[in-house]
Amino acid sequence: MEKEGSPLHVGGRALDILIFLAGRPGEVVDKRELVKRIWADVNVDEGSLRFHVAALRKALGDTGKSARYVVNVPGRGYCFVASLAQAAPPVAPVPLDIVPPRSLPVQLAKMVGREEVIEKISNGLSLYRFMTVVGPGGIGKTAVAVTVGHRRSQDFGGRVFFVDFGPLRDASHIATTIASALGLTISAEDPTPALLTFLKAGPALLIFDSCEHVLDNLAPLVERIVREAPQLRVLATSRESFRSEGERIFRLFPLDCPPEREDLGVDEVLTYPAAQLFIERIAQSSGPFQLSAEEAPLVASICRRLDGIALAIELAAGRVNAYGIAGTASLLDSRFSLQWRGRRTAVPRHQTLAAALDWSYDLLPAAESATLRRLSVFAGPFAPEAAATVAAGDGVSASETLEAIDSLVTKSLISPSGSRTLRYRLLDTTRTYAHGKLNELGETRQFARRHAEHFRDFFERAEADTSTPLPEWLHVYGAELDNVRSALDWAFGPDGDPALGIALTAAAVTLWVRLSLFAECRERCRTALAALGDSGGDGRVRMQLLSALGWSLMYGEGRAREARPILETTLEIADRLDDKDFRLRALWGLCIDQFNNGQFGKARALADRFANAAANSPDKSDVLLGDRLMAVALHYLGDQNDAAVHR
Ligand SMILES: Nc1ncnc2c1ncn2[C@@H]1O[C@H](COP(=O)(O)OP(=O)(O)OP(=O)(O)O)[C@@H](O)[C@H]1O
Ligand SMILES: [Mg+2]
Structure with a gap:
C-alpha cells in the first residue's frame, strides 16, 4: 500500500479493518460486528479494535482534522468517510459450489378429475x-x-x-x-x-x-x-x-366413480374421472384401447371397488393387458370379497389400497415380486445400474432384473423418475408395502447389505473422479445422499455391519464436503471412529476419518477449537504412513487453525512445513496453496513486502 508515492506500513489486522470499512463507505459499522468480521474465530474485546483503528489512522495520517479516513461514531461504530475511486473493475466473485435446485417433477401428461x-x-x-x-x-x-x-x-x-x-x-x-x-x-x-x-x-x-x-x-x-x-x-x-x-x-377426496347401474353406457362411464384414469392407464401400458358396451359396467364396478383411489386404479389397469377387463374384474372380485366378506362398507380407504397392493403383488411372477421387494431397500429414486447390482441374484440375473423393472412400470408398481437421466422410484405406499414383504421373508439384511456395498463402491469411484466438473459431479453423486444416509443407518444399526459402515463413511466424505454438510460429516465420522475403536489395520481409514472430522470441525460454527488435536493425530498417521496428500491436508488445517487463534508466528511455521511438503507435489495447486498460506501469514505479521512475494 502506498500514500502519495511512499510505501505505507500497516499491520495485517489494521489493513483488514481498512478493507472492510472501505467496502462499505459511508456506513457506520457496529463495533461488535467489526470485531466479529476481523477476528473471525477468536474472542477479542473492543480494546483491541480501538488499538488497531488508532494504528490505522496513524499510518494513514488521519489527524481527525482535515484528512479524515475513518471516524468513530460514539456509541455506534466506525465509518469510512474518505472519497473513493475505483481503480480497476471489481474482481468477479468466486463462484460458489451451487447445487442445481432439484426441480419440480414433470407434470402428469394428463390429470383427470382434479x-x-x-x-x-x-x-x-x-x-x-x-x-x-x-x-x-x-x-x-x-x-x-x-x-x-x-x-x-x-x-x-x-x-x-x-x-x-x-x-x-x-x-x-x-x-x-x-x-x-x-x-x-x-x-x-x-x-x-x-x-x-x-x-x-x-x-x-x-x-x-x-x-x-x-x-x-x-x-x-x-x-x-x-x-x-x-x-x-x-x-x-x-x-x-x-x-x-x-x-x-x-x-382430497377420491376420484368420482360411476354409479352402480346395469344400463350404464360407455359414454356415461367415461364422464367419471376414476374410469378415465383406468382407461388412460390401460392405453399407456398396452396401446390404444376402446371400451366396449359390455365392459362399461365392469369398469364402473372396478373403480367403485377400489374406492376411486388413483394408485389402486392404476394397479388394476396394469393387469388388463394380461387378464382383460372381465378377468381383472373377477380377480378383484374374488380377492376383495374373500377378504372383506360382509364388511365392505366399513373398510377404510387405506385398507382398500393395502388390499389392492396385496392383490397386485400376489399376481406377480416370482422374478418380479423378488425385484420389487429388493428394490425397497433404496431410499428415493435409483438408477437402473444400481438396481441391477443390488437386486439381482438368487436366480434373477441383472438383465432379468431390468426386464422385471420394465414390467413393474407397466403395472404401476414402479414409476420412472428424473428428467435428465433415467431413474426409477417406488411410490411411498408401494415402497412401504414392498419393504414389509422383504422383512416377512427375512431378506432385509441380505439386500440392505448389498445396497450399502453398492454405495460404498459407488462413492469410492466418486472420490477418485476428479475429472467431472463440480456441477455435474453434484448432479450425479449428490442425488444419492438419501441412499447413503439410509445405508449408514442400516450399517450402524442393530442388524448392520459396522466395518461396511466405516468404509462407506470414509468414501462419502467428499459428498458431504461438496454439499457443505459439515455437521453431518462430523457426526458420521464420529460414529465411524467410535465403531473403529482401537482396531483399524494400518490406520489409513482412521487417518481419512480424522482428517474429515478435523476439517468439518473447522467449518462448524464454534467448534474450530476442537479440530487441532484431531488434525495433529491425522498428521502423525500421515507421517507414519508417509501419505503426502493427507500430510498436506493436515498441515493446511493446522495452519488455518493458528490463523484463527491469532498465532501468526506458528501459522507461518506451519505454512513453511506445508510449502516444503508441497514442493515436489505433481499438483501445482499444492505449491500455489503453500504460497498463499505463507503470504497470509506474512500479511498478518505486518510484513507486506515479503507477503507480496508469495502472493
Ligand atoms: N388426477 C390424477 N390423474 C391422473 N393420475 C393421477 C391422478 N392422481 C393421481 N394419479 C396417479 O396416481 C398415483 C398416486 O398418486 P400420488 O402419488 O399423487 O398419490 P399421493 O396421495 O401423493 O400418495 P402418497 O400418500 O403415497 O404420497 C400416481 O402414479 C399418480 O401419477
Ligand atoms: Mg405423495
Missing part, C-alpha cells in the same frame, strides 16, 4: 400462506401439488421448489434437505438463518411433499419460515395435517 381442486388450491395460494393437501396414501396428493406448482410457477418468478421428505428417515436433516432442494450449500450448524435469508429475498413457493412422518419436527420450522419470510408460500402434502396455527387444510 381441475376444480387445483384451481381452488392455486387461488388459495394468493390468500393463504401455508396450505396442506391431506388425504390417504395413493389418492393423488402429490399429483395435485405438482400441477399447482407448475401452474403458479410464473407468478413466483420460477422460484418454485419441490422438497420430497418421503425418503428422509432422520428428522434432524429436515433443514438441510430443504436447503439442498433450494440449491443452497450451507455449512452453518443451523441452516435456518441462511434459509431465511434466501426465502426473504423474494416470492417463492415451497412444495413439501410426503410430510406425514416428519410433522412434529417440520411444523415449528414451517411456522417460523412462513412468519419471517412474508412473500413465501408453503404447500405441503401429507396423510395427516400439521395441526399448525395458520395452516389451511384441503382434503
Whole structure:
C-alpha cells in the first residue's frame, strides 16, 4: 500500500479493518460486528479494535482534522468517510459450489378429475400462506401439488421448489434437505438463518411433499419460515395435517366413480374421472384401447371397488393387458370379497389400497415380486445400474432384473423418475408395502447389505473422479445422499455391519464436503471412529476419518477449537504412513487453525512445513496453496513486502 508515492506500513489486522470499512463507505459499522468480521474465530474485546483503528489512522495520517479516513461514531461504530475511486473493475466473485435446485417433477401428461381442486388450491395460494393437501396414501396428493406448482410457477418468478421428505428417515436433516432442494450449500450448524435469508429475498413457493412422518419436527420450522419470510408460500402434502396455527387444510377426496347401474353406457362411464384414469392407464401400458358396451359396467364396478383411489386404479389397469377387463374384474372380485366378506362398507380407504397392493403383488411372477421387494431397500429414486447390482441374484440375473423393472412400470408398481437421466422410484405406499414383504421373508439384511456395498463402491469411484466438473459431479453423486444416509443407518444399526459402515463413511466424505454438510460429516465420522475403536489395520481409514472430522470441525460454527488435536493425530498417521496428500491436508488445517487463534508466528511455521511438503507435489495447486498460506501469514505479521512475494 502506498500514500502519495511512499510505501505505507500497516499491520495485517489494521489493513483488514481498512478493507472492510472501505467496502462499505459511508456506513457506520457496529463495533461488535467489526470485531466479529476481523477476528473471525477468536474472542477479542473492543480494546483491541480501538488499538488497531488508532494504528490505522496513524499510518494513514488521519489527524481527525482535515484528512479524515475513518471516524468513530460514539456509541455506534466506525465509518469510512474518505472519497473513493475505483481503480480497476471489481474482481468477479468466486463462484460458489451451487447445487442445481432439484426441480419440480414433470407434470402428469394428463390429470383427470382434479381441475376444480387445483384451481381452488392455486387461488388459495394468493390468500393463504401455508396450505396442506391431506388425504390417504395413493389418492393423488402429490399429483395435485405438482400441477399447482407448475401452474403458479410464473407468478413466483420460477422460484418454485419441490422438497420430497418421503425418503428422509432422520428428522434432524429436515433443514438441510430443504436447503439442498433450494440449491443452497450451507455449512452453518443451523441452516435456518441462511434459509431465511434466501426465502426473504423474494416470492417463492415451497412444495413439501410426503410430510406425514416428519410433522412434529417440520411444523415449528414451517411456522417460523412462513412468519419471517412474508412473500413465501408453503404447500405441503401429507396423510395427516400439521395441526399448525395458520395452516389451511384441503382434503382430497377420491376420484368420482360411476354409479352402480346395469344400463350404464360407455359414454356415461367415461364422464367419471376414476374410469378415465383406468382407461388412460390401460392405453399407456398396452396401446390404444376402446371400451366396449359390455365392459362399461365392469369398469364402473372396478373403480367403485377400489374406492376411486388413483394408485389402486392404476394397479388394476396394469393387469388388463394380461387378464382383460372381465378377468381383472373377477380377480378383484374374488380377492376383495374373500377378504372383506360382509364388511365392505366399513373398510377404510387405506385398507382398500393395502388390499389392492396385496392383490397386485400376489399376481406377480416370482422374478418380479423378488425385484420389487429388493428394490425397497433404496431410499428415493435409483438408477437402473444400481438396481441391477443390488437386486439381482438368487436366480434373477441383472438383465432379468431390468426386464422385471420394465414390467413393474407397466403395472404401476414402479414409476420412472428424473428428467435428465433415467431413474426409477417406488411410490411411498408401494415402497412401504414392498419393504414389509422383504422383512416377512427375512431378506432385509441380505439386500440392505448389498445396497450399502453398492454405495460404498459407488462413492469410492466418486472420490477418485476428479475429472467431472463440480456441477455435474453434484448432479450425479449428490442425488444419492438419501441412499447413503439410509445405508449408514442400516450399517450402524442393530442388524448392520459396522466395518461396511466405516468404509462407506470414509468414501462419502467428499459428498458431504461438496454439499457443505459439515455437521453431518462430523457426526458420521464420529460414529465411524467410535465403531473403529482401537482396531483399524494400518490406520489409513482412521487417518481419512480424522482428517474429515478435523476439517468439518473447522467449518462448524464454534467448534474450530476442537479440530487441532484431531488434525495433529491425522498428521502423525500421515507421517507414519508417509501419505503426502493427507500430510498436506493436515498441515493446511493446522495452519488455518493458528490463523484463527491469532498465532501468526506458528501459522507461518506451519505454512513453511506445508510449502516444503508441497514442493515436489505433481499438483501445482499444492505449491500455489503453500504460497498463499505463507503470504497470509506474512500479511498478518505486518510484513507486506515479503507477503507480496508469495502472493
Ligand atoms: N388426477 C390424477 N390423474 C391422473 N393420475 C393421477 C391422478 N392422481 C393421481 N394419479 C396417479 O396416481 C398415483 C398416486 O398418486 P400420488 O402419488 O399423487 O398419490 P399421493 O396421495 O401423493 O400418495 P402418497 O400418500 O403415497 O404420497 C400416481 O402414479 C399418480 O401419477
Ligand atoms: Mg405423495
